[in-house]
Amino acid sequence: MIGVNRLSPNSELQNLDLIDLLSERHSLVRGISEKAWNSQSDIYISNSEWYIMARIYKKQPTISHINKTVEISRQAIHKFIKNLEAKGLVEINNVENNKKEKWLQLTALGEECYEKNEALKAGLEKRIVDAIGLEQVKALKDILKLDWSI
Numbered sequence: 001m002i003g004v005n006r007l008s009p010n011s012e013l014q015n016l017d018l019i020d021l022l023s024e025r026h027s028l029v030r031g032i033s034e035k036a037w038n039s040q041s042d043i044y045i046s047n048s049e050w051y052i053m054a055r056i057y058k059k060q061p062t063i064s065h066i067n068k069t070v071e072i073s074r075q076a077i078h079k080f081i082k083n084l085e086a087k088g089l090v091e092i093n094n095v096e097n098n099k100k101e102k103w104l105q106l107t108a109l110g111e112e113c114y115e116k117n118e119a120l121k122a123g124l125e126k127r128i129v130d131a132i133g134l135e136q137v138k139a140l141k142d143i144l145k146l147d148w149s150i
Contacts, residue, residue, distance in 0.1 A: 029124060029128075030047050032124055033117075033120065033121055033124055034047060036120045036123070036124065037116075037117055037120060040116075040120075041113070041116075043087055043089070043113060045084075045087075045089070045113065045117075046080070046083075048072060048076070048080050049080050049083060049084055049089075050114075050117065051070060051072070052066060052070060052072075052077065052080050052081065052084065053084065053089065053090070053106060053110065053113075053114050054114070055069060055070060056090065056104050056105060056106050056110075057106055057111070057114050059105075060093075060103050060104065060105045061103065061104055062095060062101050062102065062103045062104070063077070063078070063081065063092075063101070063102050063103070063104065064101060066081070066104065081104065084110070088107055088109050088110070089106060089107055089109055089110035089113060090104055090105070090106055090107065090110055091104065091105050091106075091107055092104060093105070125137070
């Protein structure tokens with residue numbers, strides 16, 4: 001594989017199992033993504049807040065739907081939603097004929113931030129493609145999309 005940066009035999013990643021390798025790479029790309037956003041914006045948005053915003057983008061989910069589909073505690077989700085609302089990124093609305101349930105949508109600022117962050121992530125993906133090759137990235141994506149039956 002010409003042009004692929006191989007890890008040195010002494011690299012700390014060499015002896016990790018699959019789970020730890022996935023975790024290390026996830027932390028690396030999330031950190032790079034977070035730094036890219038924070039270097040060009042005055043609005044700090046945590047990885048968990050991005051995760052919730054992704055579930056809301058171009059949709060109007062209820063808070064209970066977010067609770068069911070996001071792997072974060074219910075209390076933390078409510079805290080993140082309140083933080084996003086305080087930053088002007090999310091609107092919380094009452095569901096008609098239901099006093100308990102609320103639905104969410106991104107504000108215009110929230111959509112703008114989300115779309116700018118998507119562009120930053122596309123740039124990071126391009127850097128990864130440049131480093132390891134388009135076919136490798138496609139193969140990795142295909143593997144990650146498979147049903148692992150776990």
